[in-house]
Amino acid sequence: xxxxxxxxxxxxxxxxxxxxxxxxxxxxxxxxxxxxxxxxxxxxxxxxxxxxxxxxxxxxxxxxxxxxxxxxxxxxxxxxxxxxxxxxxxxxxxxxxxxxxxxxxxxxxxxxxxxxxxxxxxxxxxxxxxxxxxxxxxxxxxxxxxxxxxxxxxxxxxxxxxxxxx
Numbered sequence: 001x002x003x004x005x006x007x008x009x010x011x012x013x014x015x016x017x018x019x020x021x022x023x024x025x026x027x028x029x030x031x032x033x034x035x036x037x038x039x040x041x042x043x044x045x046x047x048x049x050x051x052x053x054x055x056x057x058x059x060x061x062x063x064x065x066x067x068x069x070x071x072x073x074x075x076x077x078x079x080x081x082x083x084x085x086x087x088x089x090x091x092x093x094x095x096x097x098x099x100x101x102x103x104x105x106x107x108x109x110x111x112x113x114x115x116x117x118x119x120x121x122x123x124x125x126x127x128x129x130x131x132x133x134x135x136x137x138x139x140x141x142x143x144x145x146x147x148x149x150x151x152x153x154x155x156x157x158x159x160x161x162x163x164x165x166x
Contacts, residue, residue, distance in 0.1 A: 060084055063091075063131045082112045085129035090163065093126030107132055108147050108154070108162055116151040123153055 053068050061072040061084055069075070069084065085091050093109025096102070097117040106115060106126075114123040147163070149155040154162040 058131065060128060060130045061086070063087075082114070082125050083109075083129060084126070085109075086111045090132065091129045092132050094128040095124050095126050097122065097124050106147075108152060110154045110162065113153040113157070115153065118148075118151065 053066070055065070057068070058065055059067055059072050060069045062074045067073075074086070083093075088111070090107070091109050093106050093115075095104050095106065095115060095117075097120055099120045099122060100117065102117055102119055104115075109115075109126050109129055112125075114125040116122065117124050147155075147161070149161055152162055158164075
């Protein structure tokens with residue numbers, strides 16, 4: 001299809017979908033429209049209603065049954081904690097170094113404390129934490145294994161073995 005000079009001059013941008021929204025010069029009505037649109041969009045949720053977890057599932061944040069971690073009433077806003085668990089007790093943590101991709105697990109994981117990667121020597125925070133002993137007996141931590149205190153942020157901050165008092 002070839003557009004002639006005459007057709008080009010009569011075409012109005014946005015006419016295929018209707019007129020483009022415009023605001024009168026000096027009008028502040030656009031701000032109200034934008035905020036009401038934002039309110040309407042925030043009211044729409046693309047997330048499905050929460051479904052109940054399996055009976056044996058335990059929240060990885062508060063260690064209670066009945067809800068997933070994403071629906072936990074103890075959840076803090078993003079960026080407020082460095083670890084998923086924010087309690088006082090020791091728990092089981094899963095780690096993955098962002099630099100070398102090395103993975104490890106530890107039964108000496110604490111809220112807002114990381115462990116140093118043996119290869120990269122950088123502090124890594126756990127991406128997942130759960131109670132030390134799972135109710136179904138699937139805890140795979142070896143209690144006889146020596147805890148490398150020099151790699152544990154909690155041990156270094158206390159100045160002694162992190163499990164001495166906890």
